[in-house]
Amino acid sequence: MRAVYRTIGISAVATATIALVGYGQIKVTALANPSYAASVVGADGNLRVPDNYRTTYELLGSWAVATDEGRGSKELHVVLASPGSIEAYRKDGHFPDGTVLVKEVFKTATKEMTTGTVSRADKLNGWFVMVKDGTGRHSGQPLWGDGWGWSWFDAAEPSRTTSTNYKIDCRSCHVPAQASDWVYVDGYPALKR
Numbered sequence: 001m002r003a004v005y006r007t008i009g010i011s012a013v014a015t016a017t018i019a020l021v022g023y024g025q026i027k028v029t030a031l032a033n034p035s036y037a038a039s040v041v042g043a044d045g046n047l048r049v050p051d052n053y054r055t056t057y058e059l060l061g062s063w064a065v066a067t068d069e070g071r072g073s074k075e076l077h078v079v080l081a082s083p084g085s086i087e088a089y090r091k092d093g094h095f096p097d098g099t100v101l102v103k104e105v106f107k108t109a110t111k112e113m114t115t116g117t118v119s120r121a122d123k124l125n126g127w128f129v130m131v132k133d134g135t136g137r138h139s140g141q142p143l144w145g146d147g148w149g150w151s152w153f154d155a156a157e158p159s160r161t162t163s164t165n166y167k168i169d170c171r172s173c174h175v176p177a178q179a180s181d182w183v184y185v186d187g188y189p190a191l192k193r
Helices: 002-008 010-026 035-040 085-092 170-181
Strands: 058-066 073-081 100-111 118-134 148-154
Touching: 058 085, 073 118
Parallel strands: none
Antiparallel strands: 058 073, 073 100, 100 118, 118 148
């Protein structure tokens, strides 16, 4: 399913539809595993974009951000979760310790097609990475708190976060989702039980 998305650059609406239909057919066999977090978190608590996440992580869903004027979307956000995280969430409604979430943020290209005005992923702006921290293992690090590690990475420099303090750089966008552990779970069809 992800290969089709990357190959033909389908619209945000079609991506959401595929996520709704496709996830009923996929069986996840692995449970959430803190080893995924270990591959994303350095000893100092700094995060990095996980290697091979596009081929090993599970699609949670996507968000289309509407243009300020005119038709179409200005951004497409595609969110993936470390293997086993979805199955674990469906069991008890919580992301287990070690869950890694990766949000790809794309600028879009919009044009008229036979189906109407269509926006598709175009240029990658960067990644937002979150790691579930159920034990407070990096409590003194300014990118950790409220049960998560948080970091933004620009596409131009994926090896270095531009975030300095999650309370200033990250959390403010997630305040409306505080009651659901800071994650907009209502936008992820894969999490529905």
